[in-house]
Amino acid sequence: MTAKKIIHDPLFLSQPAAKATKNDLQVAQDLLDTLMVHRESKDGLPAAAGLAANMIGEKKAIITLFAGFLPMVMLNPRIVKKSGAYLTQEGCLSLEGERPVQRYKEIEVSYQDLGMQAHQQTFTDFTAEIIQHEVDHCLGKLI
Template sequence: MIKPIVKDTFFLSQSSVEASKADLYLAEDLQDTLEANKEHCVGMAANMIGVKKRVIIVNMGIANLVMFNPVMIGKSLPFETEESCLSLTGSRKTLRYQKIDLSFFDKHWQKQTLTLTGFPAQICQHELDHLEGIII
């Protein structure tokens, strides 16, 4: 289901709690909401649709990937960049890494590890920040 985008910075600045199997339905809501906003949005965290659980979606180019309880287990090649956010106006400077390693649970609740580079890696770091209540 397409959900409204939360723009309340007080809500967005709170950190999210661990997701469980009961939160698997969020994969579809995130997919539908990202699809509805794809003109100006490449990723989303669950708190942006009002649910403070550790779930994100990242546009990987050909498809979107939903990750439950994602954890960055490695990072390298820092660079400075500027980002904007669907929940905020304008863009802000931030430090990102070209290459990151992640572990997460997929939409079948299987544990996965993944290495991302380039733009998908950057999107993912932005969404991971959302889980900590960090808004760029």
């Protein structure tokens, strides 16, 4: 387990992430380990439902999240379809407070897994919301 420290610097977090390659699989593993450590609240931070690699100081397009109870890792996630816009409030492990944001109830995501295999998959509701939040991190968007 190599859980990393969570970055809180908004300047660092506003920089978009670079494409992830198979050379970044260690980053993906560290990110997953960090998510597992933060699955319950820790160090004064709330529990995390997902993380993006720039939150542990790596500007790579890698996210991890709980899809239900199942931890997932996505490399180069991209939302290719979205429907059912709604407004909600979101907090972030890296930032204080909550902010209003528009999300979509159903999304289709293309990504690569830890074996660099390409997938295209549909997600809904809370899982879809976590993915949208983490994809925003990869784009350097702060919520």
